[in-house]
Amino acid sequence: MTQNSIDQSKDWLISLAKNLNYRVAQENGQRIFGPPLDWNEESVISEKGTEVFIGRIPSDCFENELIPLFEKPGRIYKMRLMIDFSRKNRGYGFVQYFNKEDAQRAVKMLNRFEIRKRWPIGVMLSRNNNRLFFGNLPNNITKQEMIDEVAKHTSGIINAIYYGGPTRTNGFGFVEYENHKMTALARRKFFPGSILLFDRQPKVDWAKSEEEFEDDFVSNNTVLYVRFIKLDVTEKELKEFFSLIHDGQTLLNVNRVKKIRNFAFIHYESHKDAQMAHDYFQKIDLGQTILNDIDQELEIKWAKNKSIHSLSVSSINCMRSSKTKEHSSQTPRNYHESYRKSFDEFHNYHGNGDRRHFLNCNGDSTSIN
Known part of the structure; x- marks a missing residue:
């Protein structure tokens, strides 16, 4: 890559935008390339999961170097490069793609890429909080x-x-x-x-933003987390509801359901069944079900925190072990440390200001007020 001036890169950018029929604008200290002029403005692509953050950009590196590089993983929807008053870039920018797959590919391909000799850039999924x-x-x-x-x-x-x-x-x-x-x-x-x-x-x-899932965790997950359920709904009713989709034409295997107040965990027999349920419930009106609380839509998502799902009874050191009396009368050395770590990790996701949850010795979720 060769060094260049901001004026040279601006001329190049205008020419490229004209050839590709893209918008170009400069506002609030950033130069914006895209979206396409013929793109329907009502069909705005969400930034969540489709945008990557670029850090450690050399101060004399501009779109004429960055756009060809970031087009390799996939077609760019929009790019924003931060420019300061000295007419140099501020060392970072954002590239948004048309889909999440291209954004994830950009991270894998271009993170730590040496855009100049011994000058690697950093590329990661943008964590915009909305x-x-x-x-x-x-x-x-x-x-x-x-x-x-x-x-x-x-x-x-x-x-x-x-x-x-x-x-x-x-x-x-x-x-x-x-x-x-x-x-x-x-x-x-x-x-x-x-x-x-x-x-x-x-x-x-x-608000605390949610962390995106790691692909390998999602691919093995069999548990859905459901929130804003009416208090009088039973676990039996939940199992029936989440076992049948597509108006009762598709039967899924639900192993068990654990409900605590207005939320629940739905455990499926396989990831395939859990994935089918997850995809189906993202497409229907969750404010008009027999389960949702008044004035609230059901919130259905993958149950998070891999460490909590894989937490074994031995790691929590249950105090009521039947093997020895010692376990029931003496607190193991690492008990408080492992319990507090598990509690904090679980609360980071499910804690929402009104209650806290932890896993009991049977692996179920319990609440404390």
Whole structure:
């Protein structure tokens, strides 16, 4: 790769965009290539899973070097290169592809690629956070009322989750936006003391973003995590519901179901059955089932945290072992350490501010208030 100036790269970029019928723009300290001019603006591709972050870009390296390189894994939907006032790039940028497979291929192909001699770049999946946490809300509103109130001040809302009820002093929730840019703008608007929601000063901050799964974990997973279930739904009803898909025409083998309050774990006999169920439930209206709580859609996703699924009874050192009396009267040396690690890992995913969970000695999930 040869060094070049920002003006040379700009001329090259404009020429390329004209030939490929792509947009080119410069705004907010970034130069943007794409999406295609003939692309339907209503068919926006989600950044989640399709965008990669590029770090350690040389300051004199621009699109005329980067675009040919990042086109190798797949067709580019959009590229954003950060430019500073000295007319050099700021050392990082983003490339978005048309699908997740090309983004994952880019990471495998180009992470640590030497774009200059002894100058490897870093490439990883972008972790844009599109959710905000809203605290200090009334405890007696609905999800739609929360959306309507927040929408008075921000745009781009696509979904929300609300937690309230008479057992809580205050309600809270999470609002999901179309993209990271809209989320960041919304967070700025809710600067402390600037806006009231329901005549209250809300507490607004970034929500903890979910980590993407490792491919090898998903390929072996047989457990689905389901949330926002009505409290009176039984495990038997859940098993029947998750055993039959496609209007009862396809029967899946569910080994067991474990329900705790308004969430549950559905254990399938095989990954194939779990995958079929997962794919099916992503396509139907989960707000109109016989299981979902009022004003909430069922949330169905892969049960996370590989270490929790593979956690053995011996690693937790159950205190009620029938082998020796010593186990029932003496705390093993590493018990507290392994228990706390397991508890923290599990809470990192399932903890949502209203309860915490851990695995008991039978491998089931239990809650503590």
